[in-house]
Amino acid sequence: MSHPSPYLLECHITEHSPHLLYLVFFLKEEKMGNKQTNCRPNYFSRFLPEEQAEIDGLFTAITGGLETISSGKSKKPFPIPISLEMLQAYLGDALPEKMIVRLYEGMRNIDLTGTSQSPSEYVIKEQFVILMSELLKGNAREKSHIIMKMLRVPIENVKASHIKEFTEDLITSVVHVLDYRNELKGWNMKKSQDFTSGVKALATQLLSALKQEMNPTQQKTYWDFDGDRNWTSPQECPPVEEEDSWSCDMSLIEDWVLKVPQISSFLNVVLRRGFLVLHSHAELASFIPECKDAKELMSLLNIPAILYINSFLPTKLQHTWKLIFSSQIHGYSFAKLCGNIIDKGPCLLVLKDRDGYIFGGFSSHSWAVKGQFQGDSRSFLFTISPSIAVYTYSGYNDHYMYLNHGQQTIPNGLGMGGQFDYFGLWIDHDFGKGHSKANPRCSTYNSPQLSARENFELDTIEVWAVGDFPSEKSPPKKNILDNNTEVHCLLEMIGKSRQSEGLRDPCEEEETKE
Template sequence: MGNSRSQSGPRFCSQFLPEEQAEIDGLFDALSSEKQRPDTSPRSFSLKALKSHLGEALPPEMVTRLYDGMRSLDLPGKAKGPSESVSREQFTMFLSHLLKGSSEEKSLVIMKMISATEGPVKAREVQKFTEDLVGSVVHVLNYRQELRGWTQKRGPGPPPGVQVLAAQLFSEMELRGSEELPGPQQLDRDCDRAVIEDWVFRAPHVATFLSVVVHRGFLLPRLSLDLAPLVPERHVDQERVFESILDVPSVIYVNAHLPREQRHRWHLLFSSELHGHSFAQLCGRITHQGPCVLLLEDRDGHVFGGFASCSWEVKPQFQGDDRCFLFSTSPRMAVYTSTGYNDHYMYLNHGQQTIPNGLGMGGQHNYFGLWVDVDFGKGHSKAKPKCTTYHSPQLSAQEDFRFEKMEVWAVSEAPGSQQAQRNRSILAVDPEAQALLEIIGRPRHSQGLQDAPEDE
């Protein structure tokens, strides 16, 4: 199973498999001035060499953090404190701790990347490190052209979602006693190794993002990294350019909370930009399509939505199960899961006179945690103080809001979807017509009479 790390031996032992260690050694040889000879002392490399090797794959501030983290690691039997350059053993130890290590080993590396000095670091230093880390993930995935169909929001400076996701990750850190201090003073609190280790355990994305930075920055093919659960493949039927409501950090955040088997591919079902402001179109395009992610952006810039764990159906009863949740991505990122108080997870209705017509998630009639009215472009998010189903606060800027942008993404193949594409009727081509028939209670008599699949 490869080398194992010894606590008592005088030398550090790598946790990499032999073929992985060979790749690490080759990378070090490329970084150092020349290959190591048996009769010489171990070679080392400088910050300049690291910057030259990585080029523009990572932001300069992250390259410096990586270098400082490497050269600040104390080796068994060697002098304490940062070295003038990075040795082979420091390089291997750094990558071993970061990619294969425990929370304790990862926290050691993070502390060194934040500050080369011994002892605790300030909370504000951790906050800045988190922003650099999230920004580096978006940067390197974009540089390596591995955003899987998603696009960055255009504009000066880092994408807005970078700071929002960084703030969410930073909020996972528990600073004991800081709740009694005003916000700015909390950032002056000391964070020791125990705090950082607990943070790495609480926020798994910290370690995942560090792995992405190293894997995609250095390009290490033998150390496999599956990006599919991190960034889902985006599929849009239309040929025209389409920019989603979500930026890359927001996609990563929402996707991480989906069931594991549904994190690999998002397929656009409905967009108000592409399909118009029509509730009938919405119903026709999202029903019977399997689990979906619903997104809204209100006129005040708040972005929020919900995950529907089951296919939407037009009917006067609540539907769904406790895997459903509500979420927000702007101005802050948060996920709100089922409380078990009731089963009002999903609701979709149209054409009724005595009960509400529209799409809702959580709460109760006329008081939903998230509601899109049949009069498309209007909705509400009510919570005084919290939504009973999801314990979510008010998601929109205003309780009764108006919106211009709405999207619904399927996150798994609908049952029989491939065969259905081959056997679609004329009505199925027009979702609005199909939805209108369902609304007025007219059955589709040709349903079930189409040609049977060949394999049956």
């Protein structure tokens, strides 16, 4: 007696009988001699043995156990399939409802038969494993394949607006789950800038790479340098179309996932911290930095901006941010600012002007008072509000960082990029004033004007030391030149070093310590 057609059976009964869904696949394997199953990739093999045990345990925990299915003389235990209600009950408040539904849609729309039939409302273990495998271990193509299913619209109808909505949900879910699991590492959502605007700003920034792929004629929309380091004028750009008119196909999404590594990182966090699976993985160790010495601070930063900017720092500096200066705490004094940031290692400066724009820069080296530029090409400028972006080294010059104070012959203040009187970011020694001159762009970082006005009035500033905070050292005994900083700066300007530097008598240093 022949078995009924498994495909016909599936169409009629699995929608209302989840346990029979496994009977369908059991019959398929029997009838086809397991050929169809064996020709599919073994997604489970991507996980280490201990990881496989975790995935097995997770599926069982969501569904509640195994079900024994009988077919004639054969009996075989199968895991109970997942329903949306089971997934919601297991995850609870760990993830937002919208993301739980997206994950469920991503699983149940995985086509195991290749027949493109309407998906069942139940998720079997193989679909669950495929989603976990492709999002956690897969390449850009595999991840984009699942993302397209999580959009909850037919592939042929996917627009840029759907990708933007997904990206906003993804960022929101990352911050939500870290907050829910008490893993924000000292950052307080109630003591930071507006979260919702931060999510929208970051989603817009991450989506910019996709928009460039969809509109290649708009990729060059600003002034740039030619081969002779001369400014070139911007190309004429066609009018920007509405997002709903931009269609996205699989290749565009794949390129986007490849070019924007934050998407993969965010998916990693949502799955690992949402399901509490594979949570010992080292990938998440420096995802968000530990916040130190800022308990009383109402920070200029928001959590999405922290995640984004931290991803541009050198890896060894991503684990800790320590507040070393805040005008809200330490007052409005340029001398105090200098005293708090000199010799403190790489730093992030974050400023807010009187018009509400928030921006800043990363200094790759310790700040030092000297009459010449310092730092290296790892330094960058950035904006946080009203839009978020990072502007890295252009290759044009080496004017990364500049700090001077107390001299009459050279500019006094703190600057990054550009040149004297035309810095990409400048804080005057007067402290209440600054400028961001970028006509048409800052030469060092190819950044636009960061502030609302070219010459701005400073409202608030905070500085964070990043990475390992340098240990405090007792200063060596001073000589006569140490007290004459003007002479010291002039020597630096003409490229002359002090011959006695580093050759002082160790005994003198010991006396100073005592």
